[in-house]
Amino acid sequence: xxxxxxxxxxLVKPSETLSLTCTVSGGSISRGASYWSWxxxxxxxxxxxxxxxxxxxxxxxxxxxxxxxxxSVDTSKNQFSLNMRSVTAADTALxxxxxxxxxxxxxxxxxxxxxxxxxx
Amino acid sequence: QSALTQxxxxxxxxxxxxxxxxxxxxxxxxxxxxxxxYQQHPGKAPKLIIYDVSxxxxxxxxxxxxxxxxxxxxxxxxxxxxxxxxxxYCSSYTTDSTLVFGSGTKVSVx
Numbered sequence: 001x002x003x004x005x006x007x008x009x010x011l012v013k014p015s016e017t018l019s020l021t022c023t024v025s026g027g028s029i030s031r032g033a034s035y036w037s038w039x040x041x042x043x044x045x046x047x048x049x050x051x052x053x054x055x056x057x058x059x060x061x062x063x064x065x066x067x068x069x070x071x072s073v074d075t076s077k078n079q080f081s082l083n084m085r086s087v088t089a090a091d092t093a094l095x096x097x098x099x100x101x102x103x104x105x106x107x108x109x110x111x112x113x114x115x116x117x118x119x120x
Numbered sequence: 121q122s123a124l125t126q127x128x129x130x131x132x133x134x135x136x137x138x139x140x141x142x143x144x145x146x147x148x149x150x151x152x153x154x155x156x157x158y159q160q161h162p163g164k165a166p167k168l169i170i171y172d173v174s175x176x177x178x179x180x181x182x183x184x185x186x187x188x189x190x191x192x193x194x195x196x197x198x199x200x201x202x203x204x205x206x207x208x209y210c211s212s213y214t215t216d217s218t219l220v221f222g223s224g225t226k227v228s229v230x
Binding site: 037039045046047048049051052060061062063064096100101103104105106107108110111112113 | 121123152154156158165166167168171172177209211213214216217218219220221222223224
């Protein structure tokens with residue numbers, strides 16, 4: 001059973017960089033066709049795809065966020081990370097890390113989510 | 121990347137069937153059979169209930185079924201139960217090699 005756990009600051013100042021890490025347990029991040037994903041949910045709103053990464057480092061980003069994003073993977077630690085630059089209050093959301101079974105396929109495992117608030 | 125269009129809310133009485141639509145474009149739903157549906161209860165992470173248009177993961181009730189026609193996918197919940205009251209989201213693969221989610225539908229059991 002794959003489990004995912006987000007970690008990182010819950011409060012980020014405007015214009016700074018939001019950094020989150022997802023630790024995967026119960027399976028290797030380097031096996032299979034899985035794409036390791038970041039998805040967010042603004043308070044009381046719907047889900048928004050941020051981006052995902054294959055264990056080789058191939059990344060795909062939401063075009064509307066792409067200029068501010070970097071997703072990276074550390075296979076030795078079984079972790080992947082999200083960096084979002086130049087954040088504003090509009091980036092306040094619940095951030096989920098998750099596993100997509102393959103590129104563009106369904107997301108079958110989700111972390112519990114971590115709330116990130118952008119405020120001075 | 122525009123969200124797929126879902127009705128904001130759908131309601132039904134216990135035992136009834138309801139259908140939630142998810143409308144996209146030829147750049148997503150219309151071009152791929154990679155449509156998924158998720159159920160989200162308040163304060164919980166989403167749960168996958170349908171993948172690849174009409175397949176149910178192990179353990180998901182047979183009361184959930186999915187279909188697709190053109191640029192529109194649909195989720196039907198038959199024999200509606202109180203526990204089905206939740207938010208439902210569709211998602212699709214896109215020509216950008218990314219995922220796009222629907223706007224979400226709140227299902228109420230009357």
